[in-house]
Amino acid sequence: MPTLWLVCLLLVLAAAGFVMGRARALSSAGGDARTLHSLPNYYGLNVALTSLVPALAVLAIWLLAQPIIVESRVSKLIPAETVPEGSTIGLVMSDVRRVAAGLDLVVDAGLLTVPEASGLRAEERDVRALLGEVGVALGADVRPEVLAAAQRSRMLNHTGGLLMTGLVTGLALAGLGWAYVRTNKDFRARNVVERGVLVLLIVAASLAILTTVGIVLSMLFETSNFFRLHDWKDFFFGSTWAPNFRGDSELSILPLLWGTLYISFIALLVSVPIGLFAAIYLSEYAGKATRALAKPLLEILAGIPTIVYGLFALLTVGPTLAKVFGKGGLLGVEWMAGATSVLTAGVVMGIMLIPFVSSLSDDIINAVPQSMRDGSLGLGATRSETVRQVVLPAALPGIVGAILLAASRAIGETMIVVMGAGAIAKFSLNPLDTMTTITTRIVSQLTGDTDFASPETLVAFALGLTLFVLTLGLNVLALYIVRKYREQYE
Amino acid sequence: MTDLSANAAPAKRHGASLLEQNARTRRRNRAEARFRGYGIAAIAVGLAMLLVLVFNIVSKGVGAYSQTFVTLEVELQESKLDKKGNRDIEEIKKVSTFGYAPLINSAFAAAVKEGGLETKLKAKDQAGILSKSAPAQLRDYVIANPDKIGETVSFRFLANSRVDGYLKGRVTRDSIANDKSISAEQLDFVDQLAAAGILKKTFNPDFILGSDASDQRPESAGIGVSMVGSLFMMLVVLALSLPIGVAASIYLEEFAPKNWFTDVIEVNISNLAAVPSIVFGILGLAVFINYMHLPMSAPLVGGLVLTLMTLPTIIISTRASLKAVPPSIRDAALGVGASKMQAVFHHVLPLAAPGILTGTIIGLAQALGETAPLLLIGMVGFIASNPPDSIAAGLLSPNSAMPAQIYEWAKRADPAFYERAWGGIIILLVFLVTMNTLAVILRRRFERRW
Numbered sequence: 039m040p041t042l043w044l045v046c047l048l049l050v051l052a053a054a055g056f057v058m059g060r061a062r063a064l065s066s067a068g069g070d071a072r073t074l075h076s077l078p079n080y081y082g083l084n085v086a087l088t089s090l091v092p093a094l095a096v097l098a099i100w101l102l103a104q105p106i107i108v109e110s111r112v113s114k115l116i117p118a119e120t121v122p123e124g125s126t127i128g129l130v131m132s133d134v135r136r137v138a139a140g141l142d143l144v145v146d147a148g149l150l151t152v153p154e155a156s157g158l159r160a161e162e163r164d165v166r167a168l169l170g171e172v173g174v175a176l177g178a179d180v181r182p183e184v185l186a187a188a189q190r191s192r193m194l195n196h197t198g199g200l201l202m203t204g205l206v207t208g209l210a211l212a213g214l215g216w217a218y219v220r221t222n223k224d225f226r227a228r229n230v231v232e233r234g235v236l237v238l239l240i241v242a243a244s245l246a247i248l249t250t251v252g253i254v255l256s257m258l259f260e261t262s263n264f265f266r267l268h269d270w271k272d273f274f275f276g277s278t279w280a281p282n283f284r285g286d287s288e289l290s291i292l293p294l295l296w297g298t299l300y301i302s303f304i305a306l307l308v309s310v311p312i313g314l315f316a317a318i319y320l321s322e323y324a325g326k327a328t329r330a331l332a333k334p335l336l337e338i339l340a341g342i343p344t345i346v347y348g349l350f351a352l353l354t355v356g357p358t359l360a361k362v363f364g365k366g367g368l369l370g371v372e373w374m375a376g377a378t379s380v381l382t383a384g385v386v387m388g389i390m391l392i393p394f395v396s397s398l399s400d401d402i403i404n405a406v407p408q409s410m411r412d413g414s415l416g417l418g419a420t421r422s423e424t425v426r427q428v429v430l431p432a433a434l435p436g437i438v439g440a441i442l443l444a445a446s447r448a449i450g451e452t453m454i455v456v457m458g459a460g461a462i463a464k465f466s467l468n469p470l471d472t473m474t475t476i477t478t479r480i481v482s483q484l485t486g487d488t489d490f491a492s493p494e495t496l497v498a499f500a501l502g503l504t505l506f507v508l509t510l511g512l513n514v515l516a517l518y519i520v521r522k523y524r525e526q527y528e
Numbered sequence: 529m530t531d532l533s534a535n536a537a538p539a540k541r542h543g544a545s546l547l548e549q550n551a552r553t554r555r556r557n558r559a560e561a562r563f564r565g566y567g568i569a570a571i572a573v574g575l576a577m578l579l580v581l582v583f584n585i586v587s588k589g590v591g592a593y594s595q596t597f598v599t600l601e602v603e604l605q606e607s608k609l610d611k612k613g614n615r616d617i618e619e620i621k622k623v624s625t626f627g628y629a630p631l632i633n634s635a636f637a638a639a640v641k642e643g644g645l646e647t648k649l650k651a652k653d654q655a656g657i658l659s660k661s662a663p664a665q666l667r668d669y670v671i672a673n674p675d676k677i678g679e680t681v682s683f684r685f686l687a688n689s690r691v692d693g694y695l696k697g698r699v700t701r702d703s704i705a706n707d708k709s710i711s712a713e714q715l716d717f718v719d720q721l722a723a724a725g726i727l728k729k730t731f732n733p734d735f736i737l738g739s740d741a742s743d744q745r746p747e748s749a750g751i752g753v754s755m756v757g758s759l760f761m762m763l764v765v766l767a768l769s770l771p772i773g774v775a776a777s778i779y780l781e782e783f784a785p786k787n788w789f790t791d792v793i794e795v796n797i798s799n800l801a802a803v804p805s806i807v808f809g810i811l812g813l814a815v816f817i818n819y820m821h822l823p824m825s826a827p828l829v830g831g832l833v834l835t836l837m838t839l840p841t842i843i844i845s846t847r848a849s850l851k852a853v854p855p856s857i858r859d860a861a862l863g864v865g866a867s868k869m870q871a872v873f874h875h876v877l878p879l880a881a882p883g884i885l886t887g888t889i890i891g892l893a894q895a896l897g898e899t900a901p902l903l904l905i906g907m908v909g910f911i912a913s914n915p916p917d918s919i920a921a922g923l924l925s926p927n928s929a930m931p932a933q934i935y936e937w938a939k940r941a942d943p944a945f946y947e948r949a950w951g952g953i954i955i956l957l958v959f960l961v962t963m964n965t966l967a968v969i970l971r972r973r974f975e976r977r978w
Contacts, residue, residue: 042920101820102820105819105820105821135821228867232867232868232869235869236779236783236869238775239775239776239778239779239783240779242771242772242773242775242776242779243775243776243779243780243784243793244793245772245776245839246776246793246796246797246800246839246840246843247792247793247796249800249811249836249839250796250799250800252811252815253803253807253808253810253811256810256811256814256815256819257807257810257811257814259814260814311570312570312573312574313570313574314570315566315567315569315570315571316567316570316571316574318567319564319566319567319568319570319571320567320571322567323564323567332571332575335575335578336571336574336575336578338578339574339577339578339581341893341960341964342581342897342957342960343896343897343898343899343931343956343960344897344898344899344900345897345899345931345934345935345953345956346581346585346897346953346956346957348899348935348938349934349938349949349950349953350581350584352938353588353938353946353949353950354584389577389581392574392577393574396574420556420557420559420560421560421563421564422559422560422562422563422564423556423559423560425563426563443802446802447802449804450803450804450805450806450807451804452804452805452806452899452900452903453899453900453935456900456903457935457938477804477806477900480806480810480904481806481900481903481904484809484810484813484903484904485903485904485906485908490818498810499810499814502806502807502810505804505806505807506803506804506807509802509803509804510799510802510803513799513802514799517798
């Protein structure tokens with residue numbers, strides 16, 4: 039792990055720089071800290087930061103950029119006509135990567151020396167068997183151009199690594215030297231350090247943007263790859279979801295969207311009445327003691343990980359429902375084939391969302407001014423009439439916002455539907471049928487060995503992007519409504 | 529106002545006094561009681577669900593902590609294990625687990641004879657009640673202690689998961705009718721062994737400390753190694769999200785000018801907090817694994833993905849606690865000549881620290897229970913058999929995480945794994961409850977009301 043060692047080296051250099059800078063500043067002041075412009079530690083920090091920060095930044099950028107550069111260089115080595123029928127350059131490149139990683143392992147295992155590995159010829163030696171020895175299984179024999187590309191990529195990565203180590207260490211030393219030379223008693227170290235720290239703070243704050251950009255870009259990029267391989271009309275307007283890893287799949291989002299919305303609808307059907315009534319009771323009727331006890335207890339439900347709900351759906355709720363509606367069940371009807379169904383997932387998700395709806399609505403109901411209640415009660419209305427005719431209409435926009443937020447949660451929920459909803463994509467109105475959702479399909483298309491050149495894998499990114507846009511839209515709308523409503527009473 | 533009461537004759541009410549409710553008032557009062565009842569019912573349903581959930585977890589999961597063991601005196605016959613008698617470790621290693629099976633068979637025969645048990649089972653079927661790991665356990669012991677060859681040593685073997693299920697009530701004589709791996713005679717034999725005290729159900733520390741096992745051996749699966757995986761992920765999350773989150777919040781709360789850039793960041797953070805967790809998994813797969821070629825299934829990658837997910841939570845709570853520090857503190861610091869940066873780092877930040885810590889612990893607890901993104905970066909579906917031996921290996925070698933391990937067990941066909949999934953959830957919840965309690969205690973203890 040040379041990168042780790044490099045980082046350690048940088049940290050050691052920075053620590054040395056701190057001690058040296060501090061000592062130099064003190065000695066330039068003749069040992070009397072009072073004549074320094076800044077406190078002695080600032081001089082040390084200045085040297086340490088000047089040495090560490092640019093070097094770390096270059097290291098990070100280099101680590102990000104190297105794979106793209108190597109990839110683009112290496113893919114030029116593979117002529118378009120040698121790409122086999124029915125394959126793509128992307129597939130060949132993933133072969134190249136696998137061979138290159140295998141060669142690394144071979145060298146690590148001591149089966150070949152470094153020059154032997156780079157001089158290897160596919161014509162002379164059975165590379166597939168060689169890689170098999172170190173546990174890298176290949177689907178077919180290694181073709182000469184793939185081996186050459188793999189060797190080239192290893193060489194580029196190797197020189198890249200050396201260059202990076204040299205550059206980063208040099209930069210750290212240069213920074214250290216420069217800052218050290220600048221250190222004397224009149225140097226305004228505090229101002230410089232504080233400016234540097236402010237830049238670091240800004241960078242940290244921008245990471246949030248970077249994450250969003252990363253999410254959007256990574257999904258956009260793979261989605262555009264997907265639409266190059268697959269017809270967009272089928273994705274948005276088709277009616278069947280039937281992935282087939284031998285190709286020629288029908289990949290339409292509509293049946294998945296239907297399942298997602300149906301399950302979310304049932305979840306809201308469970309959680310909204312319960313959550314809303316709980317919130318009304320807690321804010322309008324309950325005494326202090328009841329509130330202090332019931333509210334945190336309800337919120338425990340929100341803190342339970344979704345895997346627990348998933349297991350609850352799969353092993354408890356599903357089988358219970360099957361005992362009632364299934365074959366040989368209590369009702370004597372045969373409406374349910376297995377434990378997984380829309381109802382199973384919907385009910386459990388509803389339980390999960392109860393505290394979500396109740397605490398959001400509670401906040402909103404509490405924000406309704408007391409004077410409105412007093413007015414209504416003073417006219418002789420009962421409490422329930424006050425709630426129904428005054429408080430709820432006033433809180434309605436906020437409650438709608440809360441429900442939208444809950445809906446966005448339900449649409450993006452994964453574990454409960456993966457374990458409770460089933461795997462068959464279809465349009466059906468029967469809540470006891472198994473159905474599948476967008477998140478479930480993302481999980482199933484992306485777990486296990488993924489091949490980034492097939493539409494069956496890439497469709498997951500298109501699904502993810504749809505999910506992202508859907509939940510983001512709901513959130514923005516909900517936050518807008520809630521905020522607007524809050525302003526009304528402030 | 530006074531003339532109103534003076535002039536108007538007392539209005540004639542519709543034949544009723546104030547002391548007696550008329551039909552309409554009664555109806556309204558009934559509606560009131562009903563409405564109140566709905567509220568109570570809603571809370572009762574919510575709490576009942578919580579109760580059902582907790583009861584379900586505990587009742588189904590407790591079984592995983594005890595396991596059926598068979599204690600046998602095994603004679604480590606020299607003729608089988610070390611034919612030449614020179615105790616050469618290489619030669620001993622050549623004896624495969626098949627070579628150890630007869631030793632167990634004869635140990636059973638001895639136990640039957642000694643206990644005066646009656647069974648028509650063949651020795652091989654008697655040994656069939658043990659876990660498939662029994663010969664391997666014996667072999668590991670012999671390779672570790674070659675000098676014990678020839679002696680008789682007492683071993684505690686795991687019983688087969690069916691036998692274990694029989695003692696726990698999961699497997700009944702009806703349910704094994706079509707089961708090839710155990711017969712009714714074997715269950716009779718188990719009853720006899722249990723009566724003789726050879727077979728016992730006791731606490732099983734291996735469930736908490738051990739590693740996952742293959743589909744064939746649910747009885748020896750444990751959650752320990754995936755716990756280590758979770759620990760390493762949490763270390764990564766803590767090391768990255770705390771400094772970055774605090775730095776971002778300090779900038780946004782203390783330094784940021786009001787401009788479009790700050791607005792974009794703020795909107796971004798509040799939206800990221802609501803992005804479905806699986807989307808972060810997709811990001812992790814596309815960026816960290818497919819693009820940066822970090823190893824699949826590594827806790828480092830899991831930690832990075834969870835960091836991105838936890839950051840908004842930490843930023844939101846840190847900003848709230850920074851905001852709670854009154855401006856007078858800043859003014860006082862600035863007034864005695866501190867720079868803005870010094871005022872923030874020397875005075876505001878220490879005062880906000882308890883709140884920040886509480887928020888961080890809650891964020892970590894959230895990350896600990898998160899499963900969906902881990903499925904996408906490959907933290908399910910394989911068995912890490914040993915805990916990592918160094919920090920680098922802990923970060924980079926494939927491992928699982930607690931929730932991913934639980935999911936993996938829940939997916940397997942053998943119901944014996946379900947018990948372990950519930951048992952794993954107990955451990956997960958113990959961690960979460962501890963972390964949240966810690967957060968509450970910290971808040972109570974150190975939070976200052978200004």
